[in-house]
Amino acid sequence: MKKQTIIKGTLILTIGGLISRVLGFVNRIYLSNIIGAEGMGLYQLIFPIYMICYTFCCSGIFTAISRLTAEEMAKGSKSDVKKMIRIVTAIATSLGVALMVLLYLNAEFISIRIIHEPRIVAGLRIVSISIPFTAIAHCVKGYFYGVNKPTLPAISQVTEQIIRISIIYLLSSSFILKGLEYACAVAVIGMAVGEISTCLFVYLFYYGETRKILISKAAKTYRYFVKKISAIAIPLTTNRLITTILSSFETILIPGMLKSYGYSHNYAISVYGTLTGMAFPLIFFPTVVTTSASLMLLPAISEAYARKQKGVIKNTVSITIKFSIMMGIVFNFFFLAFGKDLGLMVFNEGYVGTLLISLSFLCPFLYLQTTLGSLLNGIDKHMITFRNNIIGLGLRIMFIYLLIPQLGLKGYLIGLLVSLIVVSVLDIYCLVKATSLSFNPLTFIVMPALCCVGTLALHTVFMRIYTFSYGFKVNTLIDMAFYFIVVMPLLLMTRCISFKDFKI
Structure with a gap:
């Protein structure tokens, strides 16, 4: 895959992801206003179970399709690709239906x-219905x-968010009066x-694109695929399922340890x-770029690895890690500089801002992690990714048990930072080798750190010279805009980044 293709694909996914996440924030702000922090906590408790189901029927299969499709299309085997998608969809749908039934019947247990929270029974049953559609x-x-x-x-990301917001807005007034449990159920509906709408949307386009492709008799056998x-x-799903179960265990432990x-x-x-419902989404918001890049990098690195293009792999890995x-x-x-104001501006909640300042130190390692996994998987180092993630999760669970009862939430944040540093160092070491x-x-x-320090110093001087009285939210937006307007040219001037890196 050409560098231009990776960059264009990343830009497309980033734009779609940005629109989707902005809409997602509109949704979260509305939800936080109607169900509050406790309601957001109940809503977030559903996700560990949902993610286990998603990982089991989607995660490994998604990666396999992306990788094998890239390999078969490189050979010009469109007929084989269509046959493969047919097989995989049947397998994923069967797994999805089985998990839907299991989750629906065992939601109360x-x-x-x-989870020790009876108020999420309805939410688990509702979300179970979407699992087969998510798989497809x-x-x-x-x-x-x-x-x-x-x-x-x-486009499907954006469409999904619009439908999600519309449903919540239409139903919330009817359910909110019935109590917090029903209000959370609206969010899950x-x-x-x-998810169901996204499934129908993407499948219709897939059918339109491939309906004229005939599966030839010379196509590879079902057994082969x-x-x-x-x-x-199977190895990817097993690895990710273990990490997802441990991650879910970690998430479920937090409220209990806080008690x-x-x-x-x-x-x-x-x-x-x-x-998890307010601070984390803000910290994770910029990962729309690194997540988009990782989705495009996996087939690109897999293709280069299959063709033994070591120079392409080295260059792609280097640029990705740098960015x-x-x-x-x-x-x-x-x-660190604007977290307090951002928390107040978005959620009107001072504690969110306090958490953002503490969480800011995670950013370099957190954003790096979203791409390192794809890079290692692309060069067939699945077991290394699995091992390193298990080490990180083990550290976090240990810190939850040992530090939260002593330090409260601060203990979890310390464990999160330590685990991200350890896993990032291990991943980079493996990639270097x-x-x-x-x-x-x-x-x-x-150099990037010095550019940021210089930008904040200029911001301090600028704010002493010029004062604005447009209201808190507008002033905060001006402050944040100043930061990005200044820091980007500084990064270019110091050659931390160059236009040739973006050459399309």
């Missing part, structure tokens, strides 16, 4: 016995990423309807909701 949608999206057509998945898909999907610190049950859920670290540093200083990557701390870390 999971809510009461595992991700099979089709994997195909479009594999053939380097990311526009449709990007919006999510489920959005089942073996190829299984060879990639050990001395919080009441409801307040622990509120703190959990503020962290991920640099973006993390830029947002580290951004949230595998690709002969040259890591330059001056260009990758020191």
Whole structure:
């Protein structure tokens, strides 16, 4: 895959992702206003179980489709690709239906016995209905990423958010009066309807694109594709399922450990909701760029690896790591300087701003992690990714048990930072060994940090000379705009980035 294709695809996905996340924030702001921090906590408690189901029927299969589609299309085997998608969709749908039935029937047991929160029974049952549709949608999206057509998945993201917001807005007035449990159920209904709509949307376009492609008699056998898909999907799914289960266990532990610190049950859920439903989405917002890049990088690196193009791999890995670290540093200083005001502006909640300042130090490692996994998977280092992620999760769970009862939420944040640093160092070390990557701390870390410090110094001087009285929200937007307007030219002037990196 050409560098231009990766950049164009990343830009398309980034634009779609930005629109989708902005709409997602509109949704979260509206939700936080009607259900509060405790309601957001209940809503977020549904996701660990949903993510386990998603990982089981989608995660490994999605990667397998993206990778094998890229390989088969490079050989000109459109007929084989269509046959493969047919097989994979059937497998994923079967898994999705089985998980839907299991989750629906066991929702009460999971809510009461595992999560210890009976108010999410209805939410789990509602979200279970969307699982087969999510599985089908991700099979089709994997195909479009594999053939380097990311526009449709990007449009589907935006469409899903619009439908989700519309459903929540239309139903909220009817459900909110019935209590917090029903109000949370509305949010889950919006999510489920959005997933179902996305499935129908992408499948219709896939059908329109491939209906004229006939499966030739010379096409590879079903057994061949089942073996190829299984060879990639089963190890990946197993690895990711273990990490997702541990991650879900970690998430479910947090409210319980906060109670050990001395919080009441409801307040622990509120703190959990503020962290995961308000602060985390703001910190994760910039990952729309790195996530988009990782989706485009996997088939690109896989193709280069299959063709033994070591120079292409080394160059792609180097640029990707540089941009991920640099973006993390830029947002580290951004949230450190403007986190307090941002939390108040978006959610009208001072505690969100306090959390953003603490979470800002995660940014360089957090954004790096979203791309390192794809780079390692692309060069067939799945087990290394799995091992490193398990180490990180083990560290976080240890910190949850040891530090939250002593330090409260601060103990979890310390564990999160330590685990991200350890996993990032391990991943980069493995990439350096595998690709002969040259890591330059001056260009990758020191210069971007100095540019950010210089920008904030200029901002301080500027604000002393000029005063604005447009109101809190407008003034905050001016402050943030100043930061990005100044820091980008500084990064270019110091050659941390160059226009040739963006050459299309």
